[in-house]
Amino acid sequence: MADVTTTLSRPEEDRARIIRPSTRLRNIELGLLLVALAVSAGAIVLVQLGALGRIDLNVVKLAGGVGVLAIALHVVLRFAARDADPFILPIAIAVNGLGIAEIYRIDLSPTGVRNHLDNGTTQILWTAVGIGAAIAVLFLVRNHRMLQRYTYIAMLATIVLLLLPLVPGLRLRGAAAYVWVSVGPFNFQPGEIAKITLAIFFAGFLVARRDSLAMVGRKVLFVQLPRARDLGPIIVVWVLALGVIVGEHDLGTGLLLFGMFVAMLYVATGRTSWIVLGLVLAAAGAYAAVHILSYVQGRITNWLHAFDGTLYDQPGGSFQVVNGVFGLAHGGLFGTGLGQGRPDLTPAANSDFIIASLGEELGLVGVFAVLCLYLLFVSRGFRIGYSGPDDFGKLLAVGISFVFALQVFIVVGGVMRVIPETGLTTPFLAAGGSSLVANWMIAALLLRISDTIRSGPRTVI
Amino acid sequence: MSALTLLVLRIAFLLLLWVFVFAVVYSLRSDLFGGRVRRVPEGAAPAAPAPASAPPAVQSLPSPPTPGAGAARVQQGPASVLVITSGGKAGLEIPLGTEPLMIGRASDAGLQIRDDYTSTHHARLLLWGSDWVVQDLDSTNGTFVDGVRIDSPTQVPVGVPVKVGATTFELRG
Numbered sequence A: 001m002a003d004v005t006t007t008l009s010r011p012e013e014d015r016a017r018i019i020r021p022s023t024r025l026r027n028i029e030l031g032l033l034l035v036a037l038a039v040s041a042g043a044i045v046l047v048q049l050g051a052l053g054r055i056d057l058n059v060v061k062l063a064g065g066v067g068v069l070a071i072a073l074h075v076v077l078r079f080a081a082r083d084a085d086p087f088i089l090p091i092a093i094a095v096n097g098l099g100i101a102e103i104y105r106i107d108l109s110p111t112g113v114r115n116h117l118d119n120g121t122t123q124i125l126w127t128a129v130g131i132g133a134a135i136a137v138l139f140l141v142r143n144h145r146m147l148q149r150y151t152y153i154a155m156l157a158t159i160v161l162l163l164l165p166l167v168p169g170l171r172l173r174g175a176a177a178y179v180w181v182s183v184g185p186f187n188f189q190p191g192e193i194a195k196i197t198l199a200i201f202f203a204g205f206l207v208a209r210r211d212s213l214a215m216v217g218r219k220v221l222f223v224q225l226p227r228a229r230d231l232g233p234i235i236v237v238w239v240l241a242l243g244v245i246v247g248e249h250d251l252g253t254g255l256l257l258f259g260m261f262v263a264m265l266y267v268a269t270g271r272t273s274w275i276v277l278g279l280v281l282a283a284a285g286a287y288a289a290v291h292i293l294s295y296v297q298g299r300i301t302n303w304l305h306a307f308d309g310t311l312y313d314q315p316g317g318s319f320q321v322v323n324g325v326f327g328l329a330h331g332g333l334f335g336t337g338l339g340q341g342r343p344d345l346t347p348a349a350n351s352d353f354i355i356a357s358l359g360e361e362l363g364l365v366g367v368f369a370v371l372c373l374y375l376l377f378v379s380r381g382f383r384i385g386y387s388g389p390d391d392f393g394k395l396l397a398v399g400i401s402f403v404f405a406l407q408v409f410i411v412v413g414g415v416m417r418v419i420p421e422t423g424l425t426t427p428f429l430a431a432g433g434s435s436l437v438a439n440w441m442i443a444a445l446l447l448r449i450s451d452t453i454r455s456g457p458r459t460v461i
Numbered sequence B: 001m002s003a004l005t006l007l008v009l010r011i012a013f014l015l016l017l018w019v020f021v022f023a024v025v026y027s028l029r030s031d032l033f034g035g036r037v038r039r040v041p042e043g044a045a046p047a048a049p050a051p052a053s054a055p056p057a058v059q060s061l062p063s064p065p066t067p068g069a070g071a072a073r074v075q076q077g078p079a080s081v082l083v084i085t086s087g088g089k090a091g092l093e094i095p096l097g098t099e100p101l102m103i104g105r106a107s108d109a110g111l112q113i114r115d116d117y118t119s120t121h122h123a124r125l126l127l128w129g130s131d132w133v134v135q136d137l138d139s140t141n142g143t144f145v146d147g148v149r150i151d152s153p154t155q156v157p158v159g160v161p162v163k164v165g166a167t168t169f170e171l172r173g
Helices: A002-019 A021-051 A057-080 A088-108 A110-115 A119-140 A144-166 A190-215 A228-247 A251-269 A272-292 A294-304 A309-313 A319-331 A354-387 A391-415 A433-455 B003-033 B040-047
Strands: A181-183 A186-188 A218-220 A223-225 B081-086 B093-095 B101-104 B123-128 B131-136 B143-145 B162-164 B167-172
Touching: A021 A057, A021 A088, A021 B003, A057 A088, A057 A119, A088 A119, A088 A354, A088 A433, A088 B003, A119 A433, A144 A190, A144 A228, A144 A391, A144 A433, A186 A433, A190 A228, A190 A251, A190 A391, A190 A433, A228 A251, A228 A272, A251 A272, A251 A294, A251 A391, A272 A294, A309 A319, A319 A354, A319 A391, A354 A391, A354 A433, A354 B003, A391 A433, B131 B143
Parallel strands: none
Antiparallel strands: A181 A186, A218 A223, B081 B093, B081 B167, B101 B123, B123 B131, B143 B162, B162 B167
């Protein structure tokens, strides 16, 4: 028996030396990463050529630091997560690089010099922090299943994070929505991080409770309705989301949290009735919000009657949305070219409206490329969730990918007037540290889950 | 910097952006279409000239595999799915690649079976040439191929039940 084992193991080792699938994945990643870095560097150089007419090497060097960090993350993956998905990192770097270039471009514009100087540098520094956070997540979370232990701590963390902006001493003064926390020189949006902790809580909670949520209930008109007492969780999340909308004037985050919960409920139970119920609750909430909250009403009016002349000139009117649409129209199919448009005419051109700025300078062709990258990122997330053997990992991957997708839809749809405008950040693109760090953490979690799935047990009986 | 150069650079940048998108999609294709590259003509070719005997790769085994019930069956390439036929998760299908599959109670096992009758590292399925072979890793309660406890690596033809602990599975094409 013993010598059979030894003779058997030799050809297997030979094959292991030849095939090595794990290194293959990392090599794909390296190749794509180099192209992504070329995209980012090309964007920054083109911005300088377009706006300044010369190349300013200082900024290129600074941005090169981000490239070095990206390579560092790649090397970390080679050691810490060899079987991780090879597409997440290059896509994130490409979109992040495009964002840096466009934010820097707004800094260079005539109004930018006065209004928002040096946001580009800040964004580069935050990108470094974000990649650092991703590396930290990869080292701290060696297996995503350990997060399941912290289900209820994650819930507590979410509530604290969502309530932080309401604490009197911490709130940032002068902002329309109470989503900022200001500590010394740093401003932070805790809601961004709350997305992740909430996804961890939902995943853990639904894994434990989904049987009663999926099986029990009675059938009314083709739809199996859940029991009244199983409605508790969805009502609680609904109230939480409404609380964010009412208390913090943050329509976007409220929608995001509730949408994520409904999507994860559906994935966990496979029951359409939860989606129907979620949509009914969301419609009821929206109806109430429109009639009670004046700022929500304003957003809806700006959306429906955007091109009304008086509304356009009103303070808080549709000036911003319409200007964004004008910018997109000015860009046309191929755009004005980086550094050659006037995206700075739109307020918040480098944060909420960055997709309009990119659309003006890269055109429809460029915006579609960016949307394709988002689509690929989200599809990777769903794929990772789909192939996972454990339910917690499945739900977590699907939850954080869905919230990413929903955020892109809400913000891009708002800018393009598909839906009313809500103040959310475009993932990886928009200026804003908290959003960048949160999205890099999402990327790191997806990398970690995909690595555990490929290298860990495939099936548990 | 002339306007023409800028125009060319601008278009080149959009092209680069799309090259990146398509490079990602191109690398993704194996994922989109699955591990469908089974090399059907190649797998069929060695099976055709020697239909009754075991394929050449298995003949090089130090101890020849005990002939199971379906050992002489002509196969179109290696089996691609493992189906649990009895036990806790009967009906579950596990796709097989080309990698060896560890079966046992350990958390590093590819097929983790958590019952009292399974050893930590109970058995291993390996692709040997174009055939799957099961090897018992000195388990306490043994591995049974078609009801016979095995003591040497044994070929697992398609459709023959393999019992590990309280779980039975078989391979399908």
